[in-house]
């Protein structure tokens with residue numbers, strides 16, 4: 001597999017999640033943190049929105065970050081001018097490529113796709129900008145039309161093409177076929193942009209990468225339009241752990257980054273969310289806890305420290321004697337296996353009543369008085 005470039009769009013598509021509105025300070029703080037962590041490229045927003053959005057983008061541009069900074073634009077000159085006014089040196093220019101989008105936006109006139117794109121790309125290239133082009137709704141586009149658009153964009157000076165599964169309707173097999181065909185036919189890098197409407201955003205992004213895409217658009221916590229985007233933390237950990245890529249990204253700060261995005265977006269991360277969810281290294285079930293006490297690798301794909309988390313063992317409805325004995329022993333209480341079994345019965349009843357795992361104090365309270373010292 002080729003080296004894979006990460007272009008994170010938390011500050012653009014992530015912020016497009018309904019109800020999310022980052023302040024200038026939040027956008028700047030997130031850009032700084034992502035830069036410190038080593039994300040190589042950040043799509044930081046939409047300059048044409050003006051006001052606070054343009055102020056935040058300008059501030060980020062002035063920070064001198066190591067990351068490449070890119071702004072999102074329609075194929076409209078005034079959008080590019082707004083990007084230039086923010087100090088951006090890299091612009092992403094989006095153009096609709098499916099019949100349904102061309103019909104809604106350009107009255108069904110395919111020539112306008114080429115006219116608008118040529119005008120916008122040439123305008124940006126003439127001003128010395130790096131230009132990436134995005135095919136909005138690529139996954140529903142006619143494939144030969146899509147190829148014509150990309151080849152034309154390349155001809156006018158585009159240096160990268162973003163393949164967008166805008167409404168998240170692809171599956172990994174179809175993604176691999178479509179992106180593979182494109183990768184064999186175009187001389188510029190392909191970037192995957194996938195949505196999670198069917199829960200396949202990460203899988204589809206990876207299928208595109210395996211088929212020849214070399215860049216991927218991600219968002220922290222998978223934040224984004226509707227069901228969100230391919231999650232940064234998932235893509236990075238998959239590339240690192242499953243495909244053994246060398247990525248200069250400090251994954252130990254993923255928890256911190258996830259927390260900052262959760263606060264700024266106003267949306268909590270579900271406990272079961274891959275990589276950054278609260279429960280990803282918490283073990284309650286008897287068989288799991290028994291295994292983890294012997295060797296954490298029995299039930300953990302990698303160590304929690306790698307993503308800034310800690311392992312926790314929680315006594316609850318599904319726990320077994322080994323965990324109960326272990327927790328009590330750490331608190332100076334030594335029971336026989338028979339005694340542990342009767343405490344376990346109490347643990348199950350109480351857990352059902354309170355509908356959660358128990359605190360250590362609650363567990364100790366279940367131990368018969370005479371056995372506590």
Ligand SMILES: CC(=O)SCCNC(=O)CCNC(=O)[C@H](O)C(C)(C)COP(=O)(O)OP(=O)(O)OC[C@H]1O[C@@H](n2cnc3c(N)ncnc32)[C@H](O)[C@@H]1OP(=O)(O)O
Nearest residue numbers: 016046048049074075076094095096104105106116136166
């Ligand atoms: C799939 C995606 O995520 S695309 C990114 C979507 N993100 C956003 O929309 C968030 C930020 N957007 C905005 O702030 C505003 O929509 C703006 C500033 C870009 C434009 O605002 P407005 O001028 O009020 O237009 P509005 O949003 O109502 O309509 C969009 C217009 O852009 C046109 N348009 C949409 N996509 C493109 C494109 N890629 N290239 C050129 N024109 C486009 C539409 O046809 C419509 O044009 P019209 O006004 O001539 O009918």
Ligand SMILES: O=C(O)CCC(=O)C(=O)O
Nearest residue numbers: 094134135136137164166
């Ligand atoms: O960059 C583009 O062209 C559109 C990106 C996007 O947000 C999408 O297609 O969902």
